Amino acid sequence: MKILSADFVLPISGEPIEKGAVVFEKDKLVAVGKRAEIIEKFTEADREDFGEAVILPGFVNAHSHLEITAMRGFVDEFDDDFTSWLLTLTKVRGEILTDEDVQNAAILGAIEGAHAGVTCFGDIGRFGKNGFEALKAVGLRGVVFQETEFSPDGAAAQSDFEKLIEKFLKLKETETELVKMGLSPHSPYTVSARLFEKIAEFAIADRVKITIHAAESAEERELMENGTGFFAALYQKCRFEWKNPRCSSLEFLDSLGVLRAKPLLAHCVKVSDRDIELIKKTGSRVAHCPKSNAKFGHGIAPFEKFLDAPVGVGFGSDSMASNNICDILEEARFATLFARNLPARKRFLHAREMIETATLGGARALGLENEIVSLEAGKQADLAIISLGNIAQIPVHDVYSALLFATNARDVRLTIVAGEEIYRDGRATKIDEREIKVKMQEIRRKMK
Numbered sequence: 243m244k245i246l247s248a249d250f251v252l253p254i255s256g257e258p259i260e261k262g263a264v265v266f267e268k269d270k271l272v273a274v275g276k277r278a279e280i281i282e283k284f285t286e287a288d289r290e291d292f293g294e295a296v297i298l299p300g301f302v303n304a305h306s307h308l309e310i311t312a313m314r315g316f317v318d319e320f321d322d323d324f325t326s327w328l329l330t331l332t333k334v335r336g337e338i339l340t341d342e343d344v345q346n347a348a349i350l351g352a353i354e355g356a357h358a359g360v361t362c363f364g365d366i367g368r369f370g371k372n373g374f375e376a377l378k379a380v381g382l383r384g385v386v387f388q389e390t391e392f393s394p395d396g397a398a399a400q401s402d403f404e405k406l407i408e409k410f411l412k413l414k415e416t417e418t419e420l421v422k423m424g425l426s427p428h429s430p431y432t433v434s435a436r437l438f439e440k441i442a443e444f445a446i447a448d449r450v451k452i453t454i455h456a457a458e459s460a461e462e463r464e465l466m467e468n469g470t471g472f473f474a475a476l477y478q479k480c481r482f483e484w485k486n487p488r489c490s491s492l493e494f495l496d497s498l499g500v501l502r503a504k505p506l507l508a509h510c511v512k513v514s515d516r517d518i519e520l521i522k523k524t525g526s527r528v529a530h531c532p533k534s535n536a537k538f539g540h541g542i543a544p545f546e547k548f549l550d551a552p553v554g555v556g557f558g559s560d561s562m563a564s565n566n567i568c569d570i571l572e573e574a575r576f577a578t579l580f581a582r583n584l585p586a587r588k589r590f591l592h593a594r595e596m597i598e599t600a601t602l603g604g605a606r607a608l609g610l611e612n613e614i615v616s617l618e619a620g621k622q623a624d625l626a627i628i629s630l631g632n633i634a635q636i637p638v639h640d641v642y643s644a645l646l647f648a649t650n651a652r653d654v655r656l657t658i659v660a661g662e663e664i665y666r667d668g669r670a671t672k673i674d675e676r677e678i679k680v681k682m683q684e685i686r687r688k689m690k
């Protein structure tokens with residue numbers, strides 16, 4: 243049994259506790275409260291006090307692609323041309339990098355998450371296995387979504403489906419308590435209607451979590467609603483069995499029954515009020531990726547409307563190629579500033595709800611809110627301990643505000659998943675960081 247204490251504890255499910263403490267045994271929280279009372283009650287437990295710091299549930303990164311971490315800064319020159327960006331990245335991942343390279347880069351991305359106080363990932367992988375193994379190696383929790391290949395041709399739906407499920411089932415055999423598998427039909431413009439239907443049926447019958455990139459860009463909207471643009475021309479040229487839906491991405495997914503599987507929808511930048519109503523009505527959820535959206539110039543998602551609908555919404559960093567860091571506090575900060583600065587805003591977003599979105603919101607987005615990310619007896623001991631004593635943070639008048647506006651990933655001191663330390667004071671604890679850093683230099687030379 244172990245007691246951790248600090249100047250502040252943020253249970254998320256309740257009010258902040260000054261001079262607070264948490265107690266956990268093995269993977270579960272036993273009690274949360276005032277430090278003095280906890281120490282008096284649990285006299286046998288080991289103790290550690292972090293002083294000028296805050297203990298809160300770990301952050302959830304609801305949308306990432308760990309397997310392309312090696313692309314950090316590599317495709318930035320294509321940021322203004324999303325199609326070229328996607329094609330270059332796919333080519334390099336498939337043709338230049340070996341499986342070992344992709345694996346090491348994915349581990350680096352997972353280590354970066356641990357450094358940033360992230361305890362749980364919703365990770366998408368074309369290869370699946372690399373993100374899956376990376377989370378396991380670093381000691382993180384997560385759901386890894388096996389992604390479809392480029393599969394817009396309805397005529398190939400059955401064989402595309404069989405290949406996808408084979409990969410998924412193989413990885414599912416090695417699931418752990420912490421890391422589970424899901425499925426990701428990539429997007430409404432790269433997956434045929436028939437394949438979408440098959441995946442949705444499978445997901446509903448077997449209670450499999452799914453995630454989809456949806457309503458991300460103007461190009462996607464152009465294809466879905468008008469049947470024009472790069473992909474429309476490509477599909478015509480290749481004579482793919484592809485029918486132009488002539489509706490929004492959300493209406494398209496709804497018409498195929500995909501929303502009945504309550505998918506986690508990443509981005510949702512180009513969504514109407516009617517689309518948000520569909521998300522809410524079906525219990526689908528959203529991964530809000532404000533920095534990735536802004537880096538591509540895709541626009542500002544109606545985040546305030548997601549919160550007020552309400553729909554389950556968490557933050558996602560997206561890949562290191564499109565961000566280029568994993569810092570959920572920074573996502574929360576950008577989300578707040580963008581939303582506050584919109585001329586059409588209805589209200590002002592506050593720091594407390596942003597920290598809730600970065601933690602519990604992410605757990606809701608991944609359907610894990612009953613297990614993690616609020617500090618209550620019986621829940622999993624997934625914690626981040628963050629310093630509040632740096633010059634740029636003091637004085638701390640309001641702990642939520644200090645976290646949202648004056649703190650970043652580099653202030654994290656300790657990250658714990660299921661009661662196990664995975665990061666402390668600058669180093670991941672379950673894996674040799676130096677070895678991975680050397681491998682990254684080799685990968686950089688190869689990509690040059």
Ligand SMILES: [Zn+2]
Nearest residue numbers: 455508560561
């Ligand atoms: Zn993505």
